[in-house]
Amino acid sequence: MAKAGISTRADNYAQWYLDIVDKADLAEPSGVVRGAMVIKPTGYAVWEGIQRGLDQRIKATGHVNAYFPLFIPQSFLQKEAQHVAGFAPEVAVVTHAGGKQLEEPYVVRPTSEAIIGHTYSRWIQSWRDLPVLINQWANVVRWELRPRPFLRTTEFLWQEGHTAHATEAEAEAETLMILHDVYADFVENVMAIPLFRGLKSKRETFAGALRTYAIEAMMQDGRALQSGTSHNLGQNFARAFDITYQTPDNQREHVWTTSWGASTRLIGGLIMVHSDDDGLVLPPRLAPIQVVVVPIYKTEAEKTLVMEAVQRLTGSWAGRFSFKIDDREHLSPGFKYNEWEIKGVPLRVEVGPKDVQKGSVAIARRDIPGRDGKAFVPQDGLAERIADLLEEIQTNLFERARRYRDERTIDVTSYGELAEAVEQGFARAYWAGSDADEAKIQDDLKATIRVIPFDQPEQAGKCVVTGVETTRQVLFARSY
Amino acid sequence: MAKAGISTRADNYAQWYLDIVDKADLAEPSGVVRGAMVIKPTGYAVWEGIQRGLDQRIKATGHVNAYFPLFIPQSFLQKEAQHVAGFAPEVAVVTHAGGKQLEEPYVVRPTSEAIIGHTYSRWIQSWRDLPVLINQWANVVRWELRPRPFLRTTEFLWQEGHTAHATEAEAEAETLMILHDVYADFVENVMAIPLFRGLKSKRETFAGALRTYAIEAMMQDGRALQSGTSHNLGQNFARAFDITYQTPDNQREHVWTTSWGASTRLIGGLIMVHSDDDGLVLPPRLAPIQVVVVPIYKTEAEKTLVMEAVQRLTGSWAGRFSFKIDDREHLSPGFKYNEWEIKGVPLRVEVGPKDVQKGSVAIARRDIPGRDGKAFVPQDGLAERIADLLEEIQTNLFERARRYRDERTIDVTSYGELAEAVEQGFARAYWAGSDADEAKIQDDLKATIRVIPFDQPEQAGKCVVTGVETTRQVLFARSY
Numbered sequence: 001m002a003k004a005g006i007s008t009r010a011d012n013y014a015q016w017y018l019d020i021v022d023k024a025d026l027a028e029p030s031g032v033v034r035g036a037m038v039i040k041p042t043g044y045a046v047w048e049g050i051q052r053g054l055d056q057r058i059k060a061t062g063h064v065n066a067y068f069p070l071f072i073p074q075s076f077l078q079k080e081a082q083h084v085a086g087f088a089p090e091v092a093v094v095t096h097a098g099g100k101q102l103e104e105p106y107v108v109r110p111t112s113e114a115i116i117g118h119t120y121s122r123w124i125q126s127w128r129d130l131p132v133l134i135n136q137w138a139n140v141v142r143w144e145l146r147p148r149p150f151l152r153t154t155e156f157l158w159q160e161g162h163t164a165h166a167t168e169a170e171a172e173a174e175t176l177m178i179l180h181d182v183y184a185d186f187v188e189n190v191m192a193i194p195l196f197r198g199l200k201s202k203r204e205t206f207a208g209a210l211r212t213y214a215i216e217a218m219m220q221d222g223r224a225l226q227s228g229t230s231h232n233l234g235q236n237f238a239r240a241f242d243i244t245y246q247t248p249d250n251q252r253e254h255v256w257t258t259s260w261g262a263s264t265r266l267i268g269g270l271i272m273v274h275s276d277d278d279g280l281v282l283p284p285r286l287a288p289i290q291v292v293v294v295p296i297y298k299t300e301a302e303k304t305l306v307m308e309a310v311q312r313l314t315g316s317w318a319g320r321f322s323f324k325i326d327d328r329e330h331l332s333p334g335f336k337y338n339e340w341e342i343k344g345v346p347l348r349v350e351v352g353p354k355d356v357q358k359g360s361v362a363i364a365r366r367d368i369p370g371r372d373g374k375a376f377v378p379q380d381g382l383a384e385r386i387a388d389l390l391e392e393i394q395t396n397l398f399e400r401a402r403r404y405r406d407e408r409t410i411d412v413t414s415y416g417e418l419a420e421a422v423e424q425g426f427a428r429a430y431w432a433g434s435d436a437d438e439a440k441i442q443d444d445l446k447a448t449i450r451v452i453p454f455d456q457p458e459q460a461g462k463c464v465v466t467g468v469e470t471t472r473q474v475l476f477a478r479s480y
Numbered sequence: 481m482a483k484a485g486i487s488t489r490a491d492n493y494a495q496w497y498l499d500i501v502d503k504a505d506l507a508e509p510s511g512v513v514r515g516a517m518v519i520k521p522t523g524y525a526v527w528e529g530i531q532r533g534l535d536q537r538i539k540a541t542g543h544v545n546a547y548f549p550l551f552i553p554q555s556f557l558q559k560e561a562q563h564v565a566g567f568a569p570e571v572a573v574v575t576h577a578g579g580k581q582l583e584e585p586y587v588v589r590p591t592s593e594a595i596i597g598h599t600y601s602r603w604i605q606s607w608r609d610l611p612v613l614i615n616q617w618a619n620v621v622r623w624e625l626r627p628r629p630f631l632r633t634t635e636f637l638w639q640e641g642h643t644a645h646a647t648e649a650e651a652e653a654e655t656l657m658i659l660h661d662v663y664a665d666f667v668e669n670v671m672a673i674p675l676f677r678g679l680k681s682k683r684e685t686f687a688g689a690l691r692t693y694a695i696e697a698m699m700q701d702g703r704a705l706q707s708g709t710s711h712n713l714g715q716n717f718a719r720a721f722d723i724t725y726q727t728p729d730n731q732r733e734h735v736w737t738t739s740w741g742a743s744t745r746l747i748g749g750l751i752m753v754h755s756d757d758d759g760l761v762l763p764p765r766l767a768p769i770q771v772v773v774v775p776i777y778k779t780e781a782e783k784t785l786v787m788e789a790v791q792r793l794t795g796s797w798a799g800r801f802s803f804k805i806d807d808r809e810h811l812s813p814g815f816k817y818n819e820w821e822i823k824g825v826p827l828r829v830e831v832g833p834k835d836v837q838k839g840s841v842a843i844a845r846r847d848i849p850g851r852d853g854k855a856f857v858p859q860d861g862l863a864e865r866i867a868d869l870l871e872e873i874q875t876n877l878f879e880r881a882r883r884y885r886d887e888r889t890i891d892v893t894s895y896g897e898l899a900e901a902v903e904q905g906f907a908r909a910y911w912a913g914s915d916a917d918e919a920k921i922q923d924d925l926k927a928t929i930r931v932i933p934f935d936q937p938e939q940a941g942k943c944v945v946t947g948v949e950t951t952r953q954v955l956f957a958r959s960y
Binding site for chain 2: 030031032033034036037038039040041043044045047048064065066067068069070071072073076088089090091092093094095096097098099105106108115118119122134138139141143145154155157
């Protein structure tokens with residue numbers, strides 16, 4: 001057990017995760033609705049940062065937001081055969097409303113392809129109506145058997161994009177653009193989480209899609225977290241919901257659709273990539289509070305002196321970084337340090353009477369705990385110093401996570417090596433196996449193909465299971 | 481029927497409203513889920529403006545956002561006697577999930593006092609935990625028998641604030657502060673909708689509240705729209721959900737709670753206050769697009785000339801106003817004027833070859849249709865001119881709506897006058913009647929007490945029904 005009542009990662013990784021969620025005040029089980037959580041203000045502020053960053057990128061790439069109904073007629077889900085097979089077992093069903101039994105039950109949306117497909121069949125008539133580029137911010141419900149805060153909850157928050165195009169090539173370009181320019185750009189550059197990007201195997205493809213692309217991150221226990229998916233749905237949903245358009249030469253064609261989503265699950269990834277045994281660690285570009293200032297004093301005279309310095313020093317910070325002056329009375333500086341450490345604030349500035357005398361302050365970095373991360377710096381130029389440090393922390397967190405991931409991503413050439421590698425990380429293997437081979441590995445090793453990376457080798461090698469020569473490599477891992 | 485296929489207000493006000501929602505591309509019935517609408521991108525952009533404006537004010541007054549579950553155990557709703565009476569008839573009920581019947585059904589939240597009350601009973605232990613000042617952005621479901629887009633839909637989007645305080649005085653201050661500084665400030669200053677503010681009569685008080693305060697606006701058919709409510713819940717929910725705190729002198733006390741909400745309904749009010757027979761009219765401070773620029777040309781040479789001028793003129797606009805250059809090919813300028821008029825864009829700038837020669841442009845104001853609202857102005861100083869005009873339109877819309885409302889707000893002294901006044905507006909009456917008297921008026925005249933205004937007369941008068949002398953005035957109206 002580490003100092004703040006948090007289990008250590010080494011002792012009990014699963015409990016460590018739950019402890020961080022709890023002690024950093026991010027969320028808690030609702031206690032009364034199976035698998036549903038309450039997202040507490042501290043956790044929701046992180047989600048607002050994620051929303052802002054994704055929404056900006058979604059709009060910058062030409063999309064607009066809209067809103068579709070929460071309820072979907074049960075029969076709609078059945079219109080796309082694979083879609084219903086994938087989602088029917090986990091839906092919540094509304095059978096009564098307004099005091100009466102409904103003629104047809106509604107399912108609470110587990111995802112919105114069905115209701116949006118139905119709507120697009122009304123909206124789209126001509127090639128002039130294309131492309132349709134729409135995103136929705138919404139809650140969805142999927143009945144999870146083993147819920148875990150942020151990672152798997154029966155209700156979660158997400159954005160789901162749904163687009164329709166005239167050609168397969170446009171749909172494919174959209175699917176990839178979202179993966180790279182929206183999801184990977186945000187997750188790597190703002191959340192500081194290094195990613196593998198690629199195509200999903202057929203077994204891991206979204207229910208009803210032609211191709212699913214994903215970004216996958218490695219957690220500190222070596223397991224993978226799928227952090228965003230982008231689906232080329234081909235014409236499957238267009239056929240199921242009869243979405244057709246008239247071409248310029250008066251032919252009737254089905255449109256090509258895509259869908260893509262990222263959710264509150266990202267907060268689970270954020271925790272498991274950066275945090276340590278002392279608590280949450282937030283990357284500066286996402287942190288709701290980037291700098292906390294703790295004034296230190298004992299007497300009233302010291303308080304006056306210190307608070308005056310704090311006001312002077314922070315006077316120019318508004319609009320430059322988000323900061324909080326923790327001037328709560330009756331709490332010791334040590335208590336405050338601890339609290340902000342657990343909550344992951346990237347930088348702490350301490351100002352005491354001696355600092356005022358010397359014209360200095362102490363700065364402590366959250367990413368480097370203890371003495372190594374603490375320095376006494378002059379008050380002159382403090383704002384620039386802080387701006388530089390925030391960028392340095394952002395880079396450090398990304399690079400540290402990347403090193404961690406790369407050290408635990410092992411090239412394997414035999415089944416034995418594969419089995420060993422997935423015990424503590426990702427296994428990169430040549431692969432020419434069948435769906436059945438993949439299923440067997442899942443049964444045996446609890447590992448699945450996370451992605452077929454876009455980066456592929458120039459030379460061929462032997463499939464780790466069949467021994468067949470192939471140029472295709474895949475990444476295997478256990479996953480959340 | 482006006483020019484754009486929109487019914488006139490005079491002919492058929494209810495149809496005019498539906499036509500505006502439809503032709504301005506704001507929303508449409510889902511067609512498959514009873515009373516649920518699809519909020520289209522144009523409508524959702526207006527909602528995003530409302531969210532932004534309210535969220536800013538909610539945060540500026542010390543609140544933080546969080547998120548609570550969509551589902552509520554059915555038994556929770558029953559814990560507060562009046563609350564269940566108010567909401568039980570209109571809830572949607574989930575009876576099955578994950579392929580099984582649930583042991584206890586869940587209701588889909590019609591509002592979240594119950595689930596949040598339950599949560600606060602865990603969070604609040606000591607006076608140090610107070611106040612709790614939390615807001616939630618969410619969807620809610622209420623089974624409406626007579627749905628109408630934005631005004632009454634079975635699912636709608638809203639924010640709901642839920643706060644807990646140590647004293648009655650603090651809860652009351654919070655309730656009033658939200659009404660004035662959040663709701664009225666936003667609705668009057670950004671949406672340009674003049675309001676009456678006051679207390680609800682007992683019959684119109686929120687199910688479970690001690691006191692409900694509301695802002696009420698007059699639509700162009702003289703009916704009232706309740707546009708935001710703020711409830712002092714007293715200790716009713718604290719008792720129902722056992723939310724207690726330890727006082728500084730170690731007593732156990734129930735907290736005092738408030739709740740307050742504003743919803744997509746505001747968009748219905750926006751439409752019905754400002755729009756005309758030509759389409760939507762948006763106040764500049766809320767308009768997603770404030771200025772549309774329509775280039776006019778016939779030849780390629782003219783196009784080059786005009787587009788160059790347009791680029792030059794709009795070069796400095798980014799960040800100053802939101803604008804769109806409508807450079808779509810194959811559509812006539814007249815078609816474009818019409819489209820942006822229907823969609824309510826406050827200002828249209830037309831640039832043709834002659835304008836380029838003369839160094840002028842034409843500007844048309846949406847709030848003053850036809851020639852009266854159109855002027856030719858020099859290109860020099862155009863940005864300042866536009867900025868001034870946008871403010872002028874904002875003020876004009878507010879003042880126009882205020883005059884309209886004031887002309888139709890009649891002081892009445894007899895039942896006959898009351899009956900006549902509510903045919904076309906609000907009736908201001910001295911009131912010392914009972915709940916039963918109020919119910920009778922509702923049966924007779926379809927009018928209810930909208931608010932007991934904060935502004936009360938200095939002199940007493942006779943109650944419009946009982947003849948009893950009183951200093952209390954109320955506003956009666958028919959309402960949405």
